Amino acid sequence: MEIRECKKCGFVLSTRPNLKEVDGVCSACINHEKKKSIDFASRQAWLTQYIKENKTHEKYDCLVAVSGGKDSTTIIRKLFENHEVKKVLLVNLTEEFTHTQAGVHNLNNLVKRYNCDLITFRINPEELAASMRHGLTEYLNPLKWLEEQIYQVPLDIAKNYGIKLVFYGENPEYEYGSNEELEIFHHASTDDLRIIYMGAIYPYSAQEWYKLASEVGFRDLNYYNEWQRHGQIENYSQIDSIGYNMGVWTKFPKFGFQRVSDMACRFVRDGVLTKAQARKLIMEQDYICDPSSKRDFCRAAGITEQYFDEMVDKHANPDLVEKDINGVWRRKDLL
Numbered sequence: 349m350e351i352r353e354c355k356k357c358g359f360v361l362s363t364r365p366n367l368k369e370v371d372g373v374c375s376a377c378i379n380h381e382k383k384k385s386i387d388f389a390s391r392q393a394w395l396t397q398y399i400k401e402n403k404t405h406e407k408y409d410c411l412v413a414v415s416g417g418k419d420s421t422t423i424i425r426k427l428f429e430n431h432e433v434k435k436v437l438l439v440n441l442t443e444e445f446t447h448t449q450a451g452v453h454n455l456n457n458l459v460k461r462y463n464c465d466l467i468t469f470r471i472n473p474e475e476l477a478a479s480m481r482h483g484l485t486e487y488l489n490p491l492k493w494l495e496e497q498i499y500q501v502p503l504d505i506a507k508n509y510g511i512k513l514v515f516y517g518e519n520p521e522y523e524y525g526s527n528e529e530l531e532i533f534h535h536a537s538t539d540d541l542r543i544i545y546m547g548a549i550y551p552y553s554a555q556e557w558y559k560l561a562s563e564v565g566f567r568d569l570n571y572y573n574e575w576q577r578h579g580q581i582e583n584y585s586q587i588d589s590i591g592y593n594m595g596v597w598t599k600f601p602k603f604g605f606q607r608v609s610d611m612a613c614r615f616v617r618d619g620v621l622t623k624a625q626a627r628k629l630i631m632e633q634d635y636i637c638d639p640s641s642k643r644d645f646c647r648a649a650g651i652t653e654q655y656f657d658e659m660v661d662k663h664a665n666p667d668l669v670e671k672d673i674n675g676v677w678r679r680k681d682l683l
């Protein structure tokens with residue numbers, strides 16, 4: 349099988365489920381260009397009024413699902429600074445991974461700076477561990493169930509509280525190219541529950557949202573110098589807990605890309621990196637599995653690292669990856 353890359357950003361083509369292409373350009377690049385013609389200012393003006401008209405709870409204007417990360421911080425900042433929001437209910441789903449100091453600080457910062465109520469929903473450890481083992485063994489997708497919970501639990505809480513508006517961050521279907529329209533509402537929205545992507549109201553950019561969050565107290569991993577991540581090219585995305593990163597890394601043996609490809613190609617679209625610079629980062633770092641993350645994941649899942657490696661070998665796609673001289677899975681065309 350020939351491994352091809354997007355002509356513009358260099359992302360590996362035909363392996364991400366639902367990533368389309370036109371003349372060798374990936375749909376994430378096409379969508380990025382289309383963003384320039386979207387009238388975000390009118391969407392922002394619309395939102396302020398919409399929030400007012402759809403306040404269904406006497407206290408809370410809306411509910412925001414938060415990890416405490418840069419995106420949660422930017423969503424909250426926008427709501428308070430630009431949309432006349434007075435009170436927000438935060439819902440944070442937590443698991444059994446080791447949490448970083450930065451992650452703890454960032455969630456705390458949100459609660460204190462914006463004076464929010466926070467519900468922490470902690471999943472029971474056994475069901476979570478079983479779901480991770482199942483996802484790993486069957487599909488090499490160990491966090492599938494957890495990610496569904498992270499999405500669903502805030503919606504259930506919103507319904508129970510009678511809060512109609514829920515905010516999420518980027519619209520992943522648009523940013524990753526599986527949907528051509530930057531839709532404001534999540535498709536699961538109903539008459540009683542409206543799920544809004546803030547990344548459809550303000551143009552989403554990982555770097556820009558990181559900057560906006562940093563201005564209101566968000567801290568990255570460098571602040572505490574607590575974890576120099578491997579297989580990553582920035583220190584501000586998905587930094588809340590250590591083992592969680594394995595959900596993304598496990599895409600590499602199956603699809604030939606993980607976080608470095610995702611971020612490097614975003615940076616190309618944003619004009620921060622050239623395609624050649626991105627390709628070098630992808631070649632040198634995308635395959636690397638962070639040892640701390642793997643250890644923390646295996647502990648929480650109740651498995652040995654040897655079992656983890658066996659499952660990676662079982663699911664690796666031999667059309668895309670092969671083992672190098674050290675027994676490490678690498679993209680075939682980049683060896």
Ligand SMILES: [Zn+2]
Pocket residue numbers: 354355356357358359373374375376377378613
């Ligand atoms: Zn592309």
